[in-house]
Amino acid sequence: MKKLLIFLIISFSLGYSLADAYEFSKYASFLGPTTGIIHPFVGLTGFYTDNVYNRHEETKSAFGGIVSPGIWIGFPHVKKPMLRLKSTSMTPGGVSLTRVTRKNFRRFQGLLSYKADIWRYDGEGKADKTEHFLTGVLEYNMPIGLSAEIIGAYIKAHDEWGETLRTSLSPYESAYGGLRLLYDLSKKTKLRFDLRYYDLNYKKQIDDYRDRNDFIVSPYFYYSILPKTSVFFQYKFTEISYDKNKVYDSSEHHFYGGVKWKISGKTKGELKGGYALKQYTNADVDTASYFVIKAKGDYRFNKKFWTDFSITRQSEETPIYGYKNVVTNEFKIKFNYKLTGKTSFHLVGRYLKESYDATSFYSYTKDRDDYTYEISPFVLWKYKPWVNTKLGYRYKRRDSNVTPYDYTANSVWLTVYFTL
Numbered sequence: 001m002k003k004l005l006i007f008l009i010i011s012f013s014l015g016y017s018l019a020d021a022y023e024f025s026k027y028a029s030f031l032g033p034t035t036g037i038i039h040p041f042v043g044l045t046g047f048y049t050d051n052v053y054n055r056h057e058e059t060k061s062a063f064g065g066i067v068s069p070g071i072w073i074g075f076p077h078v079k080k081p082m083l084r085l086k087s088t089s090m091t092p093g094g095v096s097l098t099r100v101t102r103k104n105f106r107r108f109q110g111l112l113s114y115k116a117d118i119w120r121y122d123g124e125g126k127a128d129k130t131e132h133f134l135t136g137v138l139e140y141n142m143p144i145g146l147s148a149e150i151i152g153a154y155i156k157a158h159d160e161w162g163e164t165l166r167t168s169l170s171p172y173e174s175a176y177g178g179l180r181l182l183y184d185l186s187k188k189t190k191l192r193f194d195l196r197y198y199d200l201n202y203k204k205q206i207d208d209y210r211d212r213n214d215f216i217v218s219p220y221f222y223y224s225i226l227p228k229t230s231v232f233f234q235y236k237f238t239e240i241s242y243d244k245n246k247v248y249d250s251s252e253h254h255f256y257g258g259v260k261w262k263i264s265g266k267t268k269g270e271l272k273g274g275y276a277l278k279q280y281t282n283a284d285v286d287t288a289s290y291f292v293i294k295a296k297g298d299y300r301f302n303k304k305f306w307t308d309f310s311i312t313r314q315s316e317e318t319p320i321y322g323y324k325n326v327v328t329n330e331f332k333i334k335f336n337y338k339l340t341g342k343t344s345f346h347l348v349g350r351y352l353k354e355s356y357d358a359t360s361f362y363s364y365t366k367d368r369d370d371y372t373y374e375i376s377p378f379v380l381w382k383y384k385p386w387v388n389t390k391l392g393y394r395y396k397r398r399d400s401n402v403t404p405y406d407y408t409a410n411s412v413w414l415t416v417y418f419t420l
Contacts, residue, residue: 037077039420043068047413052124054162054398056406062124070115081111083137087155087174090316090326092214092238092252094198095153095176111137129169131157145184152177163319165404170319171203172210190230192220201243209321211243222260229261234272240317248324249281252315254292261297269297278315278325288357290315290327304338318356323368329353342382350374370400390415 045066051059072081084098117131134154141147153176158169179195198214218236225231236254258272272295278288293313300306312330335347356368378392390413397408 037075038071038073040069040071041417041419042070043415043417045413045415047411049409049411051407051409052121052127052161053167054160054407054409056404059407060124062121062127064119064121064124064127066120067118068115069118070113072111072113075110076106076108081113083111083135083151085133085135085153087133087157089159089172089174089200089210090319091314092198092240092317093176093196093216094174094200094214095155097151106139107141109137109139109141111135126168127161129158129171131155133157147180147182149180149182150178151180159319162398162405162407166206170207172207173201173203175199188224188230190220190222190224192222194218194220208243209245210317210319212245212317213241213243215239215241218254228263229259231257231259232272233257234274245321247280247282247285248317250325251279251281253277253279256292256294258294265300267297267299269295271295271297276315280324285324288315288325306336308334308336320356323356323358325357327355327357329355339379344380346378346380348374348376348378350376366402368400368402368405370398370405372396372398386419388415388417388419390417 043066045068046063047066048061048063050061052062053060074081086096086098088094088096113133113135115133117133119127119129119131121127132155136152137149139147139149153174155174155176156171157174158171164170175198177197181191181193183191185191194216195218196214196216198216200213201211202208216236216238218234220232220234222230222232234254234256236252236256238252238254240248240250240252242248254274254276256272256274258270260270262268273291273293276290276292278290280287291313292315293311295311296309298306298308310330310332312328314328316326316328318324318326330350330352332348332350334349337345339345350372352370352372352374354370354372356370358367374394374396376392376394378390381389381391383389392413394411394413395409396411398406400406
């Protein structure tokens with residue numbers, strides 16, 4: 001416990017030193033959040049959880065801390081990163097991307113960011129871990145209506161506890177590369193083309209059956225039916241190749257139709273649905289087919305109250321040997337309320353159903369259904385432009401028809417975030 005406290009004290013000192021540098025350095029105009037291009041940051045989190053390993057029984061509780069140092073460089077100077085990345089080793093393609101839209105036209109934009117998450121538990125040292133995230137983005141917009149975006153990412157992380165019944169960490173390294181082209185044929189018509197490559201490698205021999213490469217090609221066609229509303233059609237082809245577990249090599253064909261809207265300042269979003277076909281290279285593995293849905297949006301009731309939501313139904317690669325795929329249904333909603341000029345309250349609710357499809361020639365597996373319920377209220381306090389504080393609680397429960405995968409976890413955390 002003493003080592004953990006010393007670790008957090010040193011990190012807090014580093015955070016305040018960064019804040020002082022912002023106030024007094026003669027280079028503030030270059031480094032600062034208003035006009036700068038270089039933005040160092042550090043996040044400091046203290047937490048308590050009553051189920052460190054997300055187990056059904058023999059649970060362990062612990063206090064812990066996370067130190068998250070990093071830096072991002074935006075060029076030309078911008079106030080916020082143009083892209084946020086979230087890693088997931090189960091989803092084909094490996095990452096989910098959230099773009100920050102710009103009102104003003106920029107011919108050229110770039111982002112280079114690095115972040116580390118250093119986890120330490122008091123009394124549960126085998127749960128300690130350090131994760132690294134490196135991202136680079138280049139975007140070039142031409143006056144003729146053609147935009148090109150190149151994305152690269154390197155991630156060194158671990159699977160979340162509870163994905164398997166393992167009692168040790170499953171570390172992995174992954175690399176992601178992507179190209180997106182967007183062309184305005186006319187005021188009403190747009191074409192888009194996405195190309196992605198994802199490489200996943202687990203570090204322990206017991207996990208190497210999950211090593212794989214994903215290749216994705218996806219063209220889009222957009223047509224504007226109203227000034228701020230357009231319909232689109234999308235086809236996505238995904239090729240999944242395992243290094244050793246060749247029985248699960250597959251090709252996926254996705255067909256989507258959808259609508260994208262931005263009506264006044266109150267609501268914007270995207271909804272698409274369609275059909276997917278997953279064909280396995282091995283003739284002994286049956287073809288899988290299912291409906292797919294992806295939706296996201298927000299609605300602003302007034303200046304103080306707004307809500308965000310997302311709905312997803314898709315197929316993912318499974319972390320457990322003997323299952324050929326898992327179809328996930330997820331609904332997530334977030335309520336936001338601005339209490340004061342600096343303080344806001346947020347409530348996040350999430351429902352997830354995961355249906356694991358067992359392979360017929362493995363007699364020891366059976367179809368499995370997991371239902372996960374999650375709720376997380378938190379308060380965000382923006383004390384200064386360079387200091388944010390977040391206090392929150394999370395309740396998570398998973399019910400499965402395979403009892404050992406059931407678990408309930410409660411956690412409380414406090415984060416202080418310093419940035420320049």
